Amino acid sequence: MCLANKHQTTVPSAAEKIALTCSKLGEQKIIFHKDGNSAHVHTKIMETFPALENGGGYDILRSSEGRTKTLMEIPIPSSGYSVAYLRSVLGQAKGYLRPIQKSINLEKVGGCQNKVDSIKVNCLNCQLAIPMNEIKQHQANCQKESLETDETIPSIDLTLAPGASTSNCTEKQMKLFLL
Numbered sequence: 001m002c003l004a005n006k007h008q009t010t011v012p013s014a015a016e017k018i019a020l021t022c023s024k025l026g027e028q029k030i031i032f033h034k035d036g037n038s039a040h041v042h043t044k045i046m047e048t049f050p051a052l053e054n055g056g057g058y059d060i061l062r063s064s065e066g067r068t069k070t071l072m073e074i075p076i077p078s079s080g081y082s083v084a085y086l087r088s089v090l091g092q093a094k095g096y097l098r099p100i101q102k103s104i105n106l107e108k109v110g111g112c113q114n115k116v117d118s119i120k121v122n123c124l125n126c127q128l129a130i131p132m133n134e135i136k137q138h139q140a141n142c143q144k145e146s147l148e149t150d151e152t153i154p155s156i157d158l159t160l161a162p163g164a165s166t167s168n169c170t171e172k173q174m175k176l177f178l179l
Contacts, residue, residue: 001027002049002097003061004104011069011096023106025049027094038080045097055099060086062093071096 002025003012012020020026028048033040045052052058060081061071074081074089086095118131125142 001025001094002052002058002104003099004106006055006099006101006103008098009061009071011063011071019106023051023104025051025104025106032083032086034083036083038082041081041083041086049097051104052097052099054102055104056101057099059098059100060090061096061098062090063096071098 001012001017001020004020004023004025017026030044030048032044036044045058059076060074062074064070064072074086074095077085118133120129121132121135122128123130123135123138123142125139128138130138
């Protein structure tokens with residue numbers, strides 16, 4: 001996972017994870033050659049997270065021991081991050097990438113709302129085909145009558161005709177009549 005904020009020191013919240021995933025910075029599995037050097041590691045990271053190019057370098061962090069949400073920075077060796085080094089310091093833990101000099105602007109990277117092939121649904125008010133991820137906003141701004149006014153339940157006149165009586169109805173018939 002690539003963090004967007006250069007100052008972040010905690011595991012991302014659920015909302016942050018969604019935003020990162022939409023911006024193609026979410027959890028990814030990077031496969032390195034087992035004897036890969038720092039150039040190999042760097043190339044694979046940049047291929048997986050191209051938005052990190054504008055961050056001015058990156059740190060690799062891991063979760064601290066225990067149930068804490070604090071991230072621990074893994075020191076960069078003078079030769080850079082190699083596969084052997086990362087294996088020794090990460091073990092089975094997840095690695096988090098974080099930009100060093102400049103935070104990544106998620107709006108510029110693009111998010112879930114920018115998908116061109118989004119599923120479209122018809123607005124029940126104006127019948128326009130709207131991407132499903134935009135329908136709530138559209139409906140709030142739609143100039144036609146809202147669905148709430150269209151879905152009012154009609155009133156039923158339950159007054160009896162002159163001379164009619166419910167006294168000769170059985171209880172069961174009365175229940176059916178009211179339902």
